[in-house]
Amino acid sequence: DAKTTQPNSMESNEEEPVHLPCNHSTISGTDYIHWYRQLPSQGPEYVIHGLTSNVNNRMASLAIAEDRKSSTLILHRATLRDAAVYYCILRANAGGTSYGKLTFGQGTILTVHP
Amino acid sequence: GAGVSQSPSNKVTEKGKDVELRCDPISGHTALYWYRQSLGQGLEFLIYFQGNSAPDKSGLPSDRFSAERTGGSVSTLTIQRTQQEDSAVYLCASSAGRAGAFDTQYFGPGTRLTVL
Numbered sequence: 001d002a003k004t005t006q007p008n009s010m011e012s013n014e015e016e017p018v019h020l021p022c023n024h025s026t027i028s029g030t031d032y033i034h035w036y037r038q039l040p041s042q043g044p045e046y047v048i049h050g051l052t053s054n055v056n057n058r059m060a061s062l063a064i065a066e067d068r069k070s071s072t073l074i075l076h077r078a079t080l081r082d083a084a085v086y087y088c089i090l091r092a093n094a095g096g097t098s099y100g101k102l103t104f105g106q107g108t109i110l111t112v113h114p
Numbered sequence: 115g116a117g118v119s120q121s122p123s124n125k126v127t128e129k130g131k132d133v134e135l136r137c138d139p140i141s142g143h144t145a146l147y148w149y150r151q152s153l154g155q156g157l158e159f160l161i162y163f164q165g166n167s168a169p170d171k172s173g174l175p176s177d178r179f180s181a182e183r184t185g186g187s188v189s190t191l192t193i194q195r196t197q198q199e200d201s202a203v204y205l206c207a208s209s210a211g212r213a214g215a216f217d218t219q220y221f222g223p224g225t226r227l228t229v230l
Binding site: 032038041042043044045046049087100101102103104105106 | 118145147149156157158159162164169170173205207216218219220221222223224
């Protein structure tokens with residue numbers, strides 16, 4: 001799987017927007033960009049995924065650069081419950097043998113201040 | 115509905131003993147994964163099941179580690195002759211098993227294994 005690079009940590013204040021960047025300069029044309037997060041003492045949970053277009057769901061938005069070499073997870077209004085480790089993961093499309101497992105990097109530790 | 119469950123939640127064992135960790139996936143999910151998370155290594159993949167077969171065992175760190183899945187449901191991860199470096203949180207995930215990148219994985223709460 002192609003590699004991703006994320007900042008080790010970021011901080012935010014409650015109710016402010018948070019932009020979590022991810023670089024994936026070696027992304028292939030069929031790789032999807034997935035984001036998972038891991039709250040303290042819990043297993044990871046799916047947040048969002050996308051291919052080329054920006055995506056929105058109830059948890060977050062995903063902005064993908066036009067060249068797909070980077071993406072940004074956007075939390076529109078951070079809450080204390082959003083404090084977690086956020087992982088940016090590339091997954092091969094159907095037909096790729098790597099689609100099964102998730103390859104986690106170090107992720108970004110997000111701290112949210114009240 | 116019920117999520118992925120794992121048991122026990124905590125396990126303390128002595129070096130050299132065998133341990134079994136259990137995972138109950140979401141009903142109907144054909145794919146099941148084991149990962150482990152330790153301070154030094156982050157979150158790493160161990161093994162992947164599709165149904166009862168394991169097409170990807172590439173993450174198992176040694177032959178002391180094995181896993182099986184029966185009836186396309188419950189899975190057991192067995193660690194023989196445990197070592198202190200096996201101490202970690204062992205996470206199980208399941209997914210619907212659809213090919214491709216849309217196959218969201220749902221994780222259990224993990225089993226914290228401590229080897230004394």
